[in-house]
Amino acid sequence: MILKKDYQHSASSANSFMDSPLYWLITKVFKFEDKLNPRMIMGSAAEAGAYHALIKPGRKDTAIKRYVKTKFIKLGGSEEDAECSWAQTIALKFRDNLQEFGDLVSYQKEIITPGKKYGLKYPIRSFTDFEFKDLIIDTKATAWIRRSKAGKPLYHPKEPDIRQQILYKDIYKKDTMLLYCSKDDVHTTDMVDRDHYLEPMIQIFKNIEHLNKICKTPMDAFKILPLNFENFRWKSGNAKEFAIKLMREV
Numbered sequence: 001m002i003l004k005k006d007y008q009h010s011a012s013s014a015n016s017f018m019d020s021p022l023y024w025l026i027t028k029v030f031k032f033e034d035k036l037n038p039r040m041i042m043g044s045a046a047e048a049g050a051y052h053a054l055i056k057p058g059r060k061d062t063a064i065k066r067y068v069k070t071k072f073i074k075l076g077g078s079e080e081d082a083e084c085s086w087a088q089t090i091a092l093k094f095r096d097n098l099q100e101f102g103d104l105v106s107y108q109k110e111i112i113t114p115g116k117k118y119g120l121k122y123p124i125r126s127f128t129d130f131e132f133k134d135l136i137i138d139t140k141a142t143a144w145i146r147r148s149k150a151g152k153p154l155y156h157p158k159e160p161d162i163r164q165q166i167l168y169k170d171i172y173k174k175d176t177m178l179l180y181c182s183k184d185d186v187h188t189t190d191m192v193d194r195d196h197y198l199e200p201m202i203q204i205f206k207n208i209e210h211l212n213k214i215c216k217t218p219m220d221a222f223k224i225l226p227l228n229f230e231n232f233r234w235k236s237g238n239a240k241e242f243a244i245k246l247m248r249e250v
Contacts, residue, residue, distance in 0.1 A: 002029050002221050003212045008112070008125040011164035014204040019160070020231040022222070024208075026243055029218045034237035036076050042083035042090070043141040045072040046181070047129065049091030050098060050139065051107050054130075057099075061092055083143075086183045090141045093181040097188075098130055098137060106131040113171050118202045121209055126171050136176045138165055145185040156180050157189040159197070166197040222246055 007028075017024040026032040036044075049068035053059060065088040072084045098104075109131055113124040130137045138161070146155040157178050165176040169191055178189040215221040227247060234240050 001212055002215050002218045003122070003208075007122050009115070009120065009122055009205045009208070010125045010127075011167050011201065014201055014208070015160035015163065016233065017208055018204050020228065020233055021211075022225045022227060022243060023231065023233045023239060025218070025221055025225060026239060026246070029221065030242075030246070032239060032242050034239050037236045038077050038081040038083040039143065041072055041075045041077040041081075042087040043139075044075055045069075045077070045084075045087040046090040046094060046141040047139050049087070050094035051130070053091065053095040054098060054104050064088075064091055064095070086143070087141065089183040090181045093186055094139050094141075094179065097179055097181070097186060098139075101130075101132040101135060101137065103132070104130060105133060111171055115205075118205065120202075120205050122205075124167075124171070124205070126168055128168060128172065131172075131174075134175065136165075136168060136172060136174050137179050138168075138176065140178060140180045142180055142182050144182050145180050145187045147187060156187055162189070162191070162194055163197045163201045165191050166194055167201050169195075170198055219246075219250065223250060 013024065013028060016027065045068050048071050049064055052067050053064045068088045068091045069079065069084060072081075072087050073079060077084055106128070107130060109128045111126045113126065115122045115124065118124070128136045129139050140161060142156070157180070161178055165178060169176045176191050180187040180189075211221055215224070227243065229240050229243075
């Protein structure tokens with residue numbers, strides 16, 4: 001058994017496992033924590049700025065931008081990062097699009113769903129972004145928007161994002177939507193005719209639980225997972241070095 005008794009599944013964890021099982025292992029089991037990069041901070045700061053703008057209607061754009069800049073730096077970024085400026089612009093785009101859906105019902109609402117609902121041992125922890133009366137919207141800040149084209153899986157909307165929102169749609173019993181914003185562009189995606197993404201997400205949770213069942217120790221799991229650093233999650237920070245150190249110990 002490699003998972004603790006209080007382990008909780010999540011959409012982000014499942015997507016991490018599908019993208020790179022080894023990365024999931026070192027972060028969720030070995031508890032490796034890497035420093036946030038500017039692109040990650042951009043998303044958090046822009047979303048926080050949008051929420052701030054929605055609960056304080058009438059605030060000037062300059063005040064919202066100042067709030068986002070302060071948030072960006074507080075989270076570990078630098079004013080010199082290009083993402084600091086981008087986050088300020090994206091926060092305003094988030095606000096302008098979100099306010100069209102009426103009054104905000106909740107922000108970052110958490111639900112713990114018993115695993116047995118989906119045939120799982122462990123529960124699922126879910127966090128929404130912006131909930132309105134008839135819709136839940138997940139905001140995604142990105143450097144640029146690349147719309148879907150045949151044979152181009154990296155284009156927006158991204159499949160991991162869709163899997164997450166389909167799961168939330170099933171858990172919260174409310175329609176969900178993705179709102180992508182870059183400093184120059186906006187793209188929205190609804191979840192109509194995408195329910196088939198739910199089954200693969202649940203299967204990922206089951207794969208994680210099976211790995212937990214067959215491995216007695218975290219190092220057992222490390223030995224059977226491929227040492228592949230091609231996924232974007234390995235491109236920054238010290239995760240790769242941490243994994244290589246474990247490999248040498250094996």
